[in-house]
Amino acid sequence: MIKIEKLYKRYKKISALQGLDLHIHRGSFFGLLGPNGAGKTTTVKILTTLVRPDAGRAVINGFDVVKEPASAKMEIGVVQQSINLDMELTAKENLFIHGLLYRMPYKAIKKAGEEMLSFVDLENSADMPVKTFSGGMKRKLMIARALMHKPEVVFLDEPTAGLDAKTRRKLWIILKKINQNGATILLTTHYIEEAESLCSEVGIVDFGKLIALDSPKNLIQSAGHIVVDEMTEKEIKSHFFLSRREASLFVERLKGSALVREANLEDVFLKLTGRRVSP
Numbered sequence: 439m440i441k442i443e444k445l446y447k448r449y450k451k452i453s454a455l456q457g458l459d460l461h462i463h464r465g466s467f468f469g470l471l472g473p474n475g476a477g478k479t480t481t482v483k484i485l486t487t488l489v490r491p492d493a494g495r496a497v498i499n500g501f502d503v504v505k506e507p508a509s510a511k512m513e514i515g516v517v518q519q520s521i522n523l524d525m526e527l528t529a530k531e532n533l534f535i536h537g538l539l540y541r542m543p544y545k546a547i548k549k550a551g552e553e554m555l556s557f558v559d560l561e562n563s564a565d566m567p568v569k570t571f572s573g574g575m576k577r578k579l580m581i582a583r584a585l586m587h588k589p590e591v592v593f594l595d596e597p598t599a600g601l602d603a604k605t606r607r608k609l610w611i612i613l614k615k616i617n618q619n620g621a622t623i624l625l626t627t628h629y630i631e632e633a634e635s636l637c638s639e640v641g642i643v644d645f646g647k648l649i650a651l652d653s654p655k656n657l658i659q660s661a662g663h664i665v666v667d668e669m670t671e672k673e674i675k676s677h678f679f680l681s682r683r684e685a686s687l688f689v690e691r692l693k694g695s696a697l698v699r700e701a702n703l704e705d706v707f708l709k710l711t712g713r714r715v716s717p
């Protein structure tokens with residue numbers, strides 16, 4: 439379980455987190471969404487003990503990330519936003535070093551390494567240097583590495599950024615399996631359809647604060663699940679309605695052209711943050 443209470447973090451003049459509160463239940467597949475600069479990576483870095491908060495508390499499975507970082511670290515696996523593999527080493531060697539850092543016995547490292555490479559479909563590339571890998575293969579290897587020590591909580595900061603649609607969907611299957619195997623997942627993403635299809639619960643952050651928290655379905659319902667896109671000369675303006683009937687009445691009164699459609703999580707995101715998603 440992840441408990442975040444009144445978390446604050448400032449970088450010189452920039453307030454990255456301004457009192458973030460968040461509880462994530464054990465076994466949840468949680469999506470952390472928000473515009474660029476909202477504070478998602480800062481949150482992940484604090485939870486994974488890489489950055490110290492200025493104030494507030496973050497606890498993972500009972501371990502305070504500031505007071506008991508070593509214990510908290512044993513509970514978690516992390517796939518950072520930036521690729522931080524050793525490019526000169528092979529896939530297998532990258533996993534081996536991770537196992538050593540986690541003080542796993544040699545035999546356990548070997549076994550987990552083979553299991554994880556096969557889990558992410560990289561067993562045939564185990565002995566290739568990572569510098570020869572495609573973007574998708576690197577992301578898969580980062581996921582394999584994060585799972586080596588069998589963490590209960592897995593953080594993934596934009597694990598599918600820049601990947602093609604097919605590779606992204608392959609990674610979704612891997613992420614779903616991790617969750618089905620019992621791990622709690624916190625995922626950040628700019629692909630809203632990714633959060634919609636994977637996450638049981640979604641939190642939207644903006645300016646370092648939580649502004650919405652619910653299941654994707656409930657968020658869409660509460661925003662108004664029917665959208666009318668009004669096409670004006672300058673822009674497309676979206677209007678939200680609780681029923682198709684209300685939407686139709688509105689369209690009848692409109693002068694220009696309009697499109698009536700089902701709302702999606704991106705609409706909720708836009709309505710709440712006033713900004714488009716920018717991968």
Ligand SMILES: Nc1ncnc2c1ncn2[C@@H]1O[C@H](COP(=O)(O)OP(=O)(O)OP(=O)(O)O)[C@@H](O)[C@H]1O
Nearest residue numbers: 449452453454472473474475476477478479480481
């Ligand atoms: N090391 C740093 N030094 C100075 N400012 C920083 C640092 N890290 C983050 N920030 C600032 O803190 C704010 C939050 O950044 P953060 O990386 O947490 O956002 P994010 O939600 O992950 O954004 P993105 O979607 O672009 O990855 C931003 O304004 C960013 O410029």
Ligand SMILES: [Mg+2]
Nearest residue numbers: 478479480519
């Ligand atoms: Mg980020």
